[in-house]
Amino acid sequence: MTNNESEGAARAFEEAVANAGTEHYVLTLYITGATPQSTQAVMRIKEICETHLHGRYELVVVDIYQQPERAKDAQILAAPTLIKTLPLPLRKLIGNLSDLQRVLVGLGLQAKP
């Protein structure tokens, strides 16, 4: 990547971060019922949403036992998996969401370290 390209990407990210303060988020969390990692993921994402996206997010929790067809459509490999549908780009986060920084970066709410 050239210096110009690198600066362009950085600017785009800054714009994205700036927009992140107003954009509406659509998130889907795929879980396997009340298993330990799924339970933790549900609690974490709710806390993160309320802290960083209060009033501008839509979170859907899907149990892949109860709705396996939705898991198939979303090409879920492991549970828990969080998918950010909006704002683009689509982003998948696998695991129990315990790494706050990784989640915030993944959701575009924080710049990459």
Place this chain on the structure above:
Amino acid sequence: MTNTRLDVEMDKHPTRPQSPVVQDEELLARLVEAEETLEAIRSGSVDALVVYSPEGEQVYTLTGADHTYRRLVEAMREGAVVLTAEGDILYCNRCFADMVGLPLERVMGGPLRQFFSEADQADVEALLASGLQGSSTFGKQEFVLRTADGEGVPAYLSVSALSIGDVSTLCLVVTDLTEQKRAEQKVVAGMKRLEEEQLKANKLESIGILAGGLAHDLNNSLTAILGNISLAKRSLRSSGDAVTRLAEAEMACLQARDVTQQLLTFSKGGVPIKEPVSIAQLLRDWAGFAVAGSNVNCDIDLPPDLLPVEIDKGQMSRVINNLVINAQQAMPEGGTVTIRGANITLGPDWHEHALPLPPGEYVRIAIQDTGTGIPASHLSKIFDPYFTTKQKGSGLGLSIAYSIVKAHEGYITAESQIGAGTTFHIYLPASGGAPSAQANAPEAAQEGTLKVLVVDDQESIREVIRTILTDLEGDEVDFASDGQRAIELYKAAREAGQPYDVVMMDLTIPGGMGGKEGVKRLLEIDPNAKVIVVSGYSNDPIMSQYWEYGFKGVIRKPFEIDELVHTVHSVVAASKPG
């Protein structure tokens, strides 16, 4: 693996012209995502993997991830059972084992049918069959589970099909209905008790009406009998055998009057002249007085915060006295009468208390003996008039107690156990009111002769009164058979300048105007009219609070000569100025 996965991911996105820079960014993002996925799996932050195969997707739960569900099933308050299609138990949770009273190892592997009676076997089989078929209409039913100790446990069974791999099994959820049944039984028992109490109240009300009417008619007859006997005795003016016999007859009439008085008290209770009181000290006084000199002790336990009640002290002392004396008589060898008090709140849920009382704050007084007890067959009749098991009992004590408490808007119940004793519970509404005022009866008697108008429908009574007032007192007496005629006479006398000094009005005149309406009309004509109410219904509210209706005096039938003369003359004297 990473490359293959990336290829798959790439293929899912629509092909669109992208600059090499954007393509690089997307590839980088997916590489990061793939690495994160691997890292999440490696670090154990996922607990299931999804595999897509031509046969369909499979979710593989990682070791330990299903512990939550095991704990959930074990912690359930319902029995959870997995059965083979033949009804053998593959698994059950601890709750089910506890329900049937067996250790887990003796339940698992055994047939479910062992927990049902022969009579239920066919129904249980049908239930399981319906579960296997996935029927939504016949998968639930109530049964009684046979337990190890022989006690049946009412239970609700819900069955559904459960596939484990290729094996068809059944999932059974068993709900213990013991508590629910107990609650239902409590409601049914409460309803039954309330029905019994209402039946008792209705029965006593009917008997009371009969007794009241009977006492009234008897009082009218007694008035004529007693009056004539008294007059005959006076006319003899000697102390011979005839006078003695007339005196005895007079005494018998007075005893009969006591009986009719008691019947009337039972019938209507007499309107209580209530005042707010703290009942604790009164209970101590009344109970202490009732057991004085007997071989019975009184143990009184009343909380200091016992709420005040509005009672007629005279009437309530009679109730307590009756109950304490009953308790005393139930313990001929001596013992202890225990009196306890408590503040209680009756809520709208009558199932709880089964008392025919409106919700509110009440004071409950319990009077308990340790005597012989009352047989169950007698217990429902003890408040009936003339029901007694005592040699010398009048059979009216408890009837009167019941009636008085009811007139106080309270209630009285009894519970008893043979050999253990009896407890009477009195419920009285807690007070918040002010004391009632009472009128004072006139004292001084009017000297000289009077002009009297007597209103009574019975000739025999009119004759007795005429003889007493005219022949003995020298008064001038006119008669009217009802209130309407009395008004005509009263008006005419006033217009003629010869008004009546006093009017005696019978309270109840069949088919005619009685005392209540009569006094109102007379006072409209003459606000200073002096009207005395006379009645055999000595416990009618008008008789106990006659002044509130405009009467100046009261005479209860049957009356004695002196009583009649004194009341008539004192009413006139009290109304005169100076």
